[in-house]
Amino acid sequence: MLGSMSSLIDVDSAGIEKLGRPACYALLRSVPIGRIVFTEAALPAIQPVNFVLDGDDVIIRTGMGSKLAAATRSAIVAFEADEYDADTLTGWSVVLIGRADAVGDEPERRRLATLGLTPWALGERPHYIRIRPEIVRGRRIPTRPAAL
Amino acid sequence: MLGSMSSLIDVDSAGIEKLGRPACYALLRSVPIGRIVFTEAALPAIQPVNFVLDGDDVIIRTGMGSKLAAATRSAIVAFEADEYDADTLTGWSVVLIGRADAVGDEPERRRLATLGLTPWALGERPHYIRIRPEIVRGRRIPTRPAAL
Numbered sequence: 001m002l003g004s005m006s007s008l009i010d011v012d013s014a015g016i017e018k019l020g021r022p023a024c025y026a027l028l029r030s031v032p033i034g035r036i037v038f039t040e041a042a043l044p045a046i047q048p049v050n051f052v053l054d055g056d057d058v059i060i061r062t063g064m065g066s067k068l069a070a071a072t073r074s075a076i077v078a079f080e081a082d083e084y085d086a087d088t089l090t091g092w093s094v095v096l097i098g099r100a101d102a103v104g105d106e107p108e109r110r111r112l113a114t115l116g117l118t119p120w121a122l123g124e125r126p127h128y129i130r131i132r133p134e135i136v137r138g139r140r141i142p143t144r145p146a147a148l
Numbered sequence: 149m150l151g152s153m154s155s156l157i158d159v160d161s162a163g164i165e166k167l168g169r170p171a172c173y174a175l176l177r178s179v180p181i182g183r184i185v186f187t188e189a190a191l192p193a194i195q196p197v198n199f200v201l202d203g204d205d206v207i208i209r210t211g212m213g214s215k216l217a218a219a220t221r222s223a224i225v226a227f228e229a230d231e232y233d234a235d236t237l238t239g240w241s242v243v244l245i246g247r248a249d250a251v252g253d254e255p256e257r258r259r260l261a262t263l264g265l266t267p268w269a270l271g272e273r274p275h276y277i278r279i280r281p282e283i284v285r286g287r288r289i290p291t292r293p294a295a296l
Contacts, residue, residue, distance in 0.1 A: 044186060048241045084196070141268050
């Protein structure tokens with residue numbers, strides 16, 4: 001459906017559609033897994049996480065003492081989700097950039113606990129991280145022309 | 149198959165298996181898409197790319213004047229690939245960290261052109277980037293015990 005809107009959307013010279021913010025959030029809501037991108041010991045780091053949206057914010061859960069919790073404390077992070085189809089060579093990617101903060105407020109933590117965010121890995125994961133996006137970017141590779 | 153090897157592999161308290169280097173490369177070879185993680189204008193950046201392996205190195209193709217080409221020039225980057233199954237809540241992720249360099253040598257570029265690396269987005273993409281991994285890490289969430 002988004003593909004059919006390509007004439008209304010920015011398409012760059014490589015045929016990549018730039019997606020507007022509503023399309024980005026619609027795609028984010030369609031997948032259970034994203035990836036948080038941060039810096040750890042001065043090196044680029046990335047970790048897949050499951051997540052939920054709370055309004056426009058991304059909420060993830062991790063262990064209280066985890067490296068992820070430590071490395072993302074009040075840091076600017078990126079959050080990415082994507083989906084690709086190797087048969088049709090199509091796909092999309094959405095990237096949010098914003099500040100990550102631990103959720104310390106107890107009533108807020110209890111509310112987030114009702115959002116259905118269950119980490120896939122086992123173990124206690126009582127720490128919530130909220131990412132408040134300041135930049136939202138999405139790109140989509142639509143169906144190629146048949147001639148290619 | 150890797151799941152059945154869990155007793156031979158490091159498993160942390162969250163039930164996540166740490167994978168050895170050969171398992172990491174076997175998984176990398178099983179997917180067409182990865183994500184390159186870098187820094188752009190002092191912000192964390194991530195971009196999905198298709199890739200091939202050349203020995204232990206990751207090779208990607210991009211446009212000569214692309215932001216990706218500029219931002220990854222002689223930079224330390226991360227490269228990540230993963231796969232998740234939302235039905236079984238299982239999955240794996242492999243992260244390489246190393247230096248990215250443009251491939252300038254013509255004979256080398258001609259050899260890389262034979263590796264079957266076709267960017268999914270259209271447009272001219274004559275620029276090759278080689279990532280030489282110094283760190284290779286893999287994690288896997290195996291099948292959960294039925295009781296959970």
